[in-house]
Amino acid sequence: MAGSTHPANTGRSVETARRKLTLPPGISLHQFERAMDDLRSFMGTEHIEINDGPLNDGDYYHTALSHDSYSVMERDYFIASAVVSPGSTADVQAIVRWANKWKIPLWPVSIGRNLGYGGAAPRVPGSVVMNMGLRMNQILNVDEHTATCVLQPGVTYVGLYEHLKKIGLGDKLLIDVPDLGGGSVMGNALDRGVGYTPMGDHWGNHCGMEVVLPNGEVVRTGMDALPGSNCGQSYQHNFGPSVDGIFSQASNGIVTRMGFWLMPNPGGMLPFMITFKHRDDLIDAVDTLRPMMLSRLLGNIPSLRLGMWDAATYGSKSDYWPEHGGRPVPEDIEDRILEQEDLGAWVFYGALYGPDSITAPTWEVVKSKFAHIKDVRFQLREDVPERSYLHDRAAVFAGVPTWRELDWHRWVPNAGELFFAPISPVSGVDAKKQVGMCKARCIEYGFDYLGTFYIAAREMHHIVTILFDRAKPEERRRAEKLLRVLIDDAAKLGYGEYRTHIALGDQVAGTYNWNNNALMRLNETIKDALDPNGIMQPGRSGVWPKSYRGQGWEL
Amino acid sequence: MAGSTHPANTGRSVETARRKLTLPPGISLHQFERAMDDLRSFMGTEHIEINDGPLNDGDYYHTALSHDSYSVMERDYFIASAVVSPGSTADVQAIVRWANKWKIPLWPVSIGRNLGYGGAAPRVPGSVVMNMGLRMNQILNVDEHTATCVLQPGVTYVGLYEHLKKIGLGDKLLIDVPDLGGGSVMGNALDRGVGYTPMGDHWGNHCGMEVVLPNGEVVRTGMDALPGSNCGQSYQHNFGPSVDGIFSQASNGIVTRMGFWLMPNPGGMLPFMITFKHRDDLIDAVDTLRPMMLSRLLGNIPSLRLGMWDAATYGSKSDYWPEHGGRPVPEDIEDRILEQEDLGAWVFYGALYGPDSITAPTWEVVKSKFAHIKDVRFQLREDVPERSYLHDRAAVFAGVPTWRELDWHRWVPNAGELFFAPISPVSGVDAKKQVGMCKARCIEYGFDYLGTFYIAAREMHHIVTILFDRAKPEERRRAEKLLRVLIDDAAKLGYGEYRTHIALGDQVAGTYNWNNNALMRLNETIKDALDPNGIMQPGRSGVWPKSYRGQGWEL
Ligand SMILES: Cc1cc2nc3c(=O)[nH]c(=O)nc-3n(C[C@H](O)[C@H](O)[C@H](O)COP(=O)(O)OP(=O)(O)OC[C@H]3O[C@@H](n4cnc5c(N)ncnc54)[C@H](O)[C@@H]3O)c2cc1C
Ligand SMILES: Cc1cc2nc3c(=O)[nH]c(=O)nc-3n(C[C@H](O)[C@H](O)[C@H](O)COP(=O)(O)OP(=O)(O)OC[C@H]3O[C@@H](n4cnc5c(N)ncnc54)[C@H](O)[C@@H]3O)c2cc1C
Known part of the structure; x- marks a missing residue:
């Protein structure tokens, strides 16, 4: 391959x-x-x-x-x-x-x-x-009144965050950051990445693009297609077709500037952590969360995280279990580690936004909804030690870039990682089915299952990280093979990935094959019309231009 | 023409x-x-x-x-x-x-x-x-758990509303309706129409499409591109490019089914009306609204409506001013009518969503924000007579289809209408500029200016209705001429329309002409690739297929 x-x-x-x-x-x-x-x-x-x-x-x-x-x-x-x-x-x-x-x-x-x-x-x-x-790393505009900004490609989350502070808007406008702050706001959005405030849908919160097409022409979308428009940052469409989507996870152009919506300071925030002791609590936890997400009682993108992933933030596999010999951690050792770290099988990180007068009573409502789950525990920042991952999540929920997520790279030596990222309904049964499938395959291929559900109102991004030792070519290849099996397993159960590694784009695209790959053929038709020479990111998201198609490039 | x-x-x-x-x-x-x-x-x-x-x-x-x-x-x-x-x-x-x-x-x-x-x-x-x-008028699915539905083209707002009641979900799931309930959920969304609950962005709240392409192939977008997917109604994207946008306000395919998100019952709703007596209150009203919209204190799409438009709901021009002789109503007569109907120059219709325990204190906050505006009046349903338009808005804010908007068609005999619909920033200065421009031109062309601002968080749809007597060909043509002048006037000030009459699509598209019509050329490239014979809605939104282009079809 x-x-x-x-x-x-x-x-x-x-x-x-x-x-x-x-x-x-x-x-x-x-x-x-x-x-x-x-x-x-x-x-x-x-x-x-x-x-x-x-x-x-x-x-x-x-x-x-x-x-x-x-x-x-x-x-x-x-x-x-x-x-x-x-x-x-x-x-x-x-x-x-x-x-x-x-x-x-x-x-x-x-x-x-x-x-x-x-x-x-x-x-x-x-x-x-x-x-x-x-070199194209300027913040071209920040508009306090509309809570928007216009960025060049090189603006990172941390760069935007620092800039807002510098111009005195740090308290007024919040950004949304993914788990790490070093990526670009634009690249992340173009790959339809995720953050954790109410503005966590990065692609959904962009507004207007400037794109160089594969023929070298430059186009502006949205209201800025009208010269002199003063609504380019406020309204996502132009008159006529909305073309922005064909530039996301796509190979149809190079984006040179892009507008984004920011969050006005909501007047306060209450981050919290709910620990579920037992593995099977997953089902009840997800089913309890669903109506709270739908009703916007929880209005951001919170996460339900495997306790062991938290543990990986606190120590390496060898720290916890020196005799692992490269094997995945079995459940009895997991139990011991979770106990030692005062964690449960699953940990929910959430936040309530608004002034204390609203978040305090809402927190009581949230607690009451989960109270029926055996051994459940509710914690706020003041209840946890300084090293607790809750403090990191609290920063992320407030739009403050952090680097803590790098910590779990110590889990294995020379850690490289590969994400498996299927979409799941917000349903306990589905969550359990996905975890069961992933965990069994991970163990079969000799890896630890480390998963988190990032929960939007109607669906969850189930992010599974496969950590492997980069120094061991066999382990790298094994990780890839595991991913290939998981993609097929998931598709058989009706689950598809939201995003994938470039090595796996062909396979993932191949699972979206309704009606004899009608969607891919549509994508190819658009691709060929815009990029007849096939010079723009051939193969991205499994879309190949004519000159490459069927020549054996697919992996 | x-x-x-x-x-x-x-x-x-x-x-x-x-x-x-x-x-x-x-x-x-x-x-x-x-x-x-x-x-x-x-x-x-x-x-x-x-x-x-x-x-x-x-x-x-x-x-x-x-x-x-x-x-x-x-x-x-x-x-x-x-x-x-x-x-x-x-x-x-x-x-x-x-x-x-x-x-x-x-x-x-x-x-x-x-x-x-x-x-x-x-x-x-x-x-x-x-x-x-x-014949394709079925509700294919309603999912209570995800608050979603899947519809065929012929499902109207009123049809969906009645269906939810019939299957016992009328109290659990709210729909979002435009001003009138007889349109199709799908057609309205494809034209990127607007409603007034928190789900008022109809296009933004769709999820998944089935489209017959101009070559007769059928494609599914979103997660339903993966056969057997159970996330088709929950997640808006598939892996790879998001193509849905090229089927909105477009001529690239025929939609045969489409998923939509519904609103879970928020547990209550408080509709209200704020009357601004003086014409110039517009500026202060809009500037006061902006931060409330951005912070989501007001979480839906409320409207700031010209008092005279309300008056038009209560009576005809001849009722109010028998000697009009076809002339636009001058301001002194307007003042008399507004007084008579107990209206102000501008009327704001809004709603707060949630249980009484939340909406009651929030209403106090809302009032306090506007209290500084001279002669402002705050009214709830119990404060107004039965014929008040507030009762109609209350229904619409609750997702109940109504027909009341048809009433203002009595304003002139044989009323036909034409909408002018520019996007405005949520800014008092812009609102005033747009109203000034529209009103002056309306009067110049012999029509009444009747305008409403529909306010989303970061922009307003300024909807101006030109009511004309269909029986008078000269008046029809005059209405069209007025629109053509307004489109050009607006573009010169940096304002563009979100949607327009088929007669005006070429002109409006022509205002989105940044970089020598780069956006139109992109749209044409896509159009030609998908519809080489030019059989699909040639000319919609000003996009002409190759065989029609430059042949004098433009109006
Ligand atoms: C520990 C860890 C945690 C992570 N957590 C998250 C998370 O919480 N959320 C999340 O979404 N991701 C996460 N990631 C994945 C990834 O690191 C981020 O998404 C990151 O922001 C993407 O990198 P970038 O912004 O530098 O994008 P880039 O690598 O610059 O770009 C991303 C993609 O977009 C394309 N692209 C970029 N710029 C342009 C352009 N101007 N024109 C056209 N195409 C372009 C690129 O070709 C590439 O395919 C995580 C990764 C790690 C290792
Ligand atoms: C008094 C009054 C008040 C109004 N208030 C509002 C309002 O509040 N909000 C609002 O948005 N509009 C409003 N309108 C405008 C209009 O009536 C509505 O938008 C209405 O819902 C559109 O009609 P329809 O749903 O029957 O769409 P259709 O006429 O069926 O379609 C609309 C457009 O989409 C295209 N289309 C439809 N179906 C398909 C398909 N299956 N495949 C491909 N293309 C398709 C059509 O070609 C057409 O261009 C109002 C109009 C009046 C007269």
Whole structure:
């Protein structure tokens, strides 16, 4: 499934003075060098890096743009031939026209911290990665009156957060952050990522885009399509078709600016933690939550988290169970660890928004709804020790970027991770079915099941993280195989993933195959119309342009 | 601008035994008859009606499908050659394939009550109107647990409302209705229509579509693209690009089923009315509302309505001012009427949702925020007479379909209407600017300015209704001219329309022309890829397929 099994497809690898260089498909070294000279002629040398140095995985703070630092296949399969950093929309247009001329595939990233889903790596080996965020990193506008902002690709959550503080709006406008604050607001939204305040649906809370199309044209959507509009940040549509969606999880264009809605300060927030002792409490907990979510008694995106995932935040597997020998933790050891950490099988992290006068009585209502569950425990910040993960969740619920989630990377040595992310109805039976399926397969493949449900009003994102030792190629490949089995298992039960690693896009897309893959054929028709040369992110989300389709590129 | 000025474009008109028949463009009577025979061969005769009888405008309850009953141009310009009523998705596919074979344009409507925007009439004269709702009118599913439903095209608001009552969920699940309950849930959402509960963004609250594409293929979007999925009603996306938007205000497919989110009963509702006496209170009222909308103190889509529009609900122009002689009502007469009806220059209709224990104190907060405005008055249902429009709004805020809005059609005799619908920021200055511009132009063209602002969190839909006497062709044409001036005036100030009458789609689309019409060119590229024969709603929202483009079809 990796490069070696697709020799015809991968770009040819050539030795350079420094290291191997993976060329774009169908491009000779000579052509590549000419193409790069051409690129330098309008971009200058300083904004282009040829990827023939040693592959350095870096870490969260120093993200690799050359390849997937959590690679699940051969480390040098999902790899760039070069990285180029445009400084303006005009640069982006010029690069796209260049790519069309040379038929070289492009792979834009805003920050490239798409860890667990492929990082900054391109789907097609030898693509040119566009580091959109390096130089295009401005906050173009913040409007206090409408609680909105307009961003360039490189604005991170932490950058936006600090900016609001700096301009004196930190108390007035809250942002929504995912578990980690180092990603880009734009890249996360384009991948339809999730946060945890009432504005946690990042894609749903964007407003207006500027996109460079695969032919190099630049288009604005929403009200900013009307020159001089003063509603571009306020209303999500233009007159006529709404095209924004075809640029999410898609390969139809490069986004150069995007508007986002912020949250006005709700006047207070009460974060809390509810611990469910027994594994089977999952069913009752979810069924109790459903009406509370639907009625908006809980108005944000709270999480119901496996207790063991919390434990992984506090210590490594070897700390807890030195004799694990690489095996998944069995339930009796789990019980011991949960006891030791004062955790339950499941832990619910929620928050109530508004002034104390409202959240205090509401908290009483919340407690009363769960009171019937045996051994349930309710805790606020003052009830838990300083190291408690509740303090981190409290920050995230308040839109404050944190880094705590990196802690569970210590669970195994050299941790890489891979997310399995099926959608589940907000139903105890479904939750149990998904956990049962995932846990059994994880154990079968020698991994720990670590899962969380992120709960929106009508559905849950069930996020399962597979942590593997990057230094062990066999373990990486085993993780990938596990994912492939889970995707098929889930589809058989009627569950599909909301997002996936670039290695798995073809398979996941293949499960959305109603009526002989009608949706994929529609996506392909649009793709071919917009990108006849197939230069824009070929293969992203399993959508291949005509020139690649049926040539064995699918994994 | 009407048929007569585009003789080359309109279908040829031929006399039949009954009346004139307008043929599809480029189709002879002989071809048309053969095409109809072909259509009958698989649809049967009973589901096809040739439109050669007298043109009957009908009324709201008996909607004309043959033409625009509120026509602003020649009555027989926007006119069907025939109306066909499919009974299944397979029928729809067969009709679409038939249309491709004969190159006859189709115009699907769900109910066809798109009054003020063109009714059921097709943009291209001689198109075949598809009456989607007549036979495809089933409620396919209602799910109490997720508060969702799945509908066929013909389900009206009142139909859905009655159904929920019938199955015993009337108290548990609330629907959201627009001002009138006779439209289809689907058609309204596809045109991105508006209602007034917290679920008032009809398009935003849809979930999953089944669409027959212009090539006759049928596709499902969202989670139902995964066969056997149980999340189709709960999660709005599938894996990969989100395509739904290209089927809203668009001509890229015919929707055969669509999921919608409903509102769980919030446990109570307090509707209220705030009267602002002076015309200039508009500024202060809007600026006071903005933070309340943003913070979700007001969580639905309330309206700030011109007092004179309310007056129009209570009586006709001739009742109030017998000597009007067709002139717009001057301000001194307005003042007298407002006084007489105990109204103010502006009236705000809002609602608070939740149990009394929450809405009662919140109402006090709301009042305190407006208290500084001179002569402001606060009223609840018990404070107003039985005929008060507040009772109607209270029903609408509770998701109960009503017909009261039809009352203001008595304002002028034989009332037809045309909506002007620009988006405005939630800002007093903008509101005043828009009202000033609209009122001045209305008076200049001899019409009354009747406007309402429907307020979402970050923007307002400013809906201006132009009421004209349908029996007077000159008045119809004057109304159209007024709209054309307003569209240009608005664009110069940076305002654009969210929706418009079919006669005005080209002009409105033309205002969204950033970067040399980049958005339109993108829409055209998608259109041509999906509909190479140009048979699907050519010209809807100003998007013309290749075969029509630049041929003088634009109005
Ligand atoms: C410990 C941990 C916790 C995490 N928690 C969360 C979480 O809570 N929620 C969540 O959503 N994710 C989470 N992630 C996943 C991921 O780290 C984040 O989603 C992150 O924000 C994505 O990286 P980025 O913003 O740098 O996006 P990028 O990598 O820059 O982009 C993401 C995708 O969008 C495309 N893209 C980016 N910019 C553009 C552009 N300008 N034009 C066109 N396409 C573009 C890229 O090609 C890529 O496919 C987590 C990951 C880890 C390791
Ligand atoms: C007094 C009055 C008050 C009104 N108040 C409101 C209001 O509060 N809010 C509001 O939004 N509107 C309002 N309207 C406008 C209009 O009446 C409603 O929007 C109505 O719901 C639309 O008619 P319909 O549902 O029958 O849609 P249709 O006429 O059936 O369809 C509307 C549009 O969608 C397209 N369409 C319909 N079905 C399909 C399909 N299956 N596949 C593809 N395309 C399709 C049609 O071609 C048409 O362009 C009002 C009108 C009047 C006269």
